[in-house]
Amino acid sequence: MPINLNAPLAWEHANSDEIAMLKDLQGNILKGHGRNYTQNLFFTLDAQKPQEGRGFLRVLAQSVKSAYQQLLDAKAYRMSRQDAGVFVSVVLSAAGYKALGIADDKVPADPAFRSGLKQRKDILSDPEIDDWDPGFQDEIHGMILVGGANEAQVREVHTKIQQQKPASVRIIGTEYGLAMRNINGDGIEHFGYVDGRSQPLMLQEDIEREKTEKDGIDIWDPTFPLKQVLVSCPGGASADLSFGSYFVFRKLEQNVKGFKDREEEIAEQLGLKGDDEELAGAMIVGRFEDGTPVVLQREDGLIKPVRNNFDFRNDSGGNKCPFHGHIRKTNPRGDSTALGATLEQERSHIMARRGITYGTRNAEIDAEGKIIELKDKPVGGVGLLFMAYQSNFENQFEFTQVSWANNPNFVQPSTGIDPVIGQGAGSLTPQQQPVDWGSTTKKPIDFHGFVTMKGGEYFFSPCISFLKSL
Numbered sequence: 242m243p244i245n246l247n248a249p250l251a252w253e254h255a256n257s258d259e260i261a262m263l264k265d266l267q268g269n270i271l272k273g274h275g276r277n278y279t280q281n282l283f284f285t286l287d288a289q290k291p292q293e294g295r296g297f298l299r300v301l302a303q304s305v306k307s308a309y310q311q312l313l314d315a316k317a318y319r320m321s322r323q324d325a326g327v328f329v330s331v332v333l334s335a336a337g338y339k340a341l342g343i344a345d346d347k348v349p350a351d352p353a354f355r356s357g358l359k360q361r362k363d364i365l366s367d368p369e370i371d372d373w374d375p376g377f378q379d380e381i382h383g384m385i386l387v388g389g390a391n392e393a394q395v396r397e398v399h400t401k402i403q404q405q406k407p408a409s410v411r412i413i414g415t416e417y418g419l420a421m422r423n424i425n426g427d428g429i430e431h432f433g434y435v436d437g438r439s440q441p442l443m444l445q446e447d448i449e450r451e452k453t454e455k456d457g458i459d460i461w462d463p464t465f466p467l468k469q470v471l472v473s474c475p476g477g478a479s480a481d482l483s484f485g486s487y488f489v490f491r492k493l494e495q496n497v498k499g500f501k502d503r504e505e506e507i508a509e510q511l512g513l514k515g516d517d518e519e520l521a522g523a524m525i526v527g528r529f530e531d532g533t534p535v536v537l538q539r540e541d542g543l544i545k546p547v548r549n550n551f552d553f554r555n556d557s558g559g560n561k562c563p564f565h566g567h568i569r570k571t572n573p574r575g576d577s578t579a580l581g582a583t584l585e586q587e588r589s590h591i592m593a594r595r596g597i598t599y600g601t602r603n604a605e606i607d608a609e610g611k612i613i614e615l616k617d618k619p620v621g622g623v624g625l626l627f628m629a630y631q632s633n634f635e636n637q638f639e640f641t642q643v644s645w646a647n648n649p650n651f652v653q654p655s656t657g658i659d660p661v662i663g664q665g666a667g668s669l670t671p672q673q674q675p676v677d678w679g680s681t682t683k684k685p686i687d688f689h690g691f692v693t694m695k696g697g698e699y700f701f702s703p704c705i706s707f708l709k710s711l
């Protein structure tokens with residue numbers, strides 16, 4: 242029976258074909274792997290020695306965690322806190338497929354994938370390639386993602402890969418991910434805000450948990466079909482059961498001092514004092530630092546659980562959550578229907594975000610390592626290893642970055658760009674920030690430039706049978 246890509250999957254009640262599909266699909270696509278320590282190993286292959294590259298990937302495929310195994314591990318962890326061990330996945334760039342000598346009809350077809358991220362620089366308003374970190378400036382053929390519960394676990398896998406690989410496979414760069422959690426146990430990013438709460442859910446079991454253990458799904462429905470992220474895997478063992486996903490990696494450096502200082506300036510400009518100062522930043526991100534959506538209330542505190550069952554219908558003027566707020570720009574939750582899009586079209590742009598923070602901070606922490614307070618304000622060296630899965634680069638990552646975040650006229654003329662990730666010429670248009678929560682009076686603010694793209698690539702996460710067949 243073919244897999245129904247138009248609906249989510251109930252994996253605990255999967256039929257034999259669905260189980261076969263999950264066993265051939267790499268983990269992390271339908272659900273985040275959840276490890277706190279990661280390494281991204283970027284590698285090149287020697288096009289003159291494709292057999293060596295193929296052999297290396299064939300061996301590596303034995304360690305790759307399938308979606309099915311990941312789900313079994315996650316279930317065991319939930320029941321008995323049993324450590325699921327390391328997580329390994331591997332993705333290839335279009336140049337990587339070429340270096341392996343893969344026939345054109347077996348190379349994933351997405352045109353942006355085939356061009357590579359460097360070729361899309363101008364469309365995305367990305368910095369000049371000379372300004373990227375050196376490891377990203379040259380051709381990249383693939384990336385191995387290793388995740389673990391601690392640094393030693395991850396380092397051990399890295400060492401093993403270094404020992405096993407032929408000389409023609411070169412590790413040209415490593416990025417170290419280190420998750421941060423606030424005192425409530427929620428993941429945060431370096432500006433101090435809860436991140437990763439809102440995700441498209443493609444597993445029925447996750448949707449049920451959202452309904453019963455979180456704040457419900459009747460206003461914002463996080464249910465998404467498998468086709469949001471899955472596409473057929475060329476070269477896989479089965480035309481019906483082998484799937485892969487397009488994967489974008491971008492190293493995004495964060496200037497924490499710049500961002501935090503500007504938040505304070507804006508609070509002052511708007512006359513927000515004491516606890517109210519928090520409102521300035523909440524209107525920039527769309528959530529307070531603890532994750533409370535600013536559209537729901539004027540102060541933080543909606544944390545058990547962090548809310549995600551909301552939209553912006555009760556704020557059609559952008560007076561509570563401004564139209565420029567990062568979460569409103571990157572998921573308008575129906576706003577763009579006013580421009581003639583259907584909700585289904587709008588939702589087709591959503592991708593599965595799987596980023597992790599990098600860099601260390603000076604912080605007050607509790608006995609479990611949860612962050613009570615971030616003490617320092619670095620200007621660089623910290624940020625987000627942004628990663629996301631999708632079925633179409635142009636319609637998902639690129640649409641979000643270009644047509645929403647970088648576009649000063651989305652969702653209304655003179656909205657301004659996304660103050661967190663917006664870049665390009667549109668940054669000349671100031672954002673209009675309400676002077677207080679719910680106020681129709683707005684003041685122009687100029688908020689951009691605190692996140693800098695330092696390099697990345699477009700990849701494809703192939704099915705495991707493809708890797709084993711190399």
Ligand code: HEM
Pocket residue numbers: 430431432434435436437438439440493494495526528567568569571572592594624625627638641642646661662692
């Ligand atoms: C350093 C860079 C970034 C920072 C600091 C950041 C921060 C955040 C935070 C704090 C949230 C709220 C938590 C949540 O709702 O899950 C969020 C949500 C989100 N971000 Fe980002 N983000 C960054 C980069 C990006 C990029 C590059 C994109 C896409 C092009 C993106 C797309 C999204 C989306 C789609 C959501 C969920 C919105 C929703 O469904 O309500 N973010 N981000």
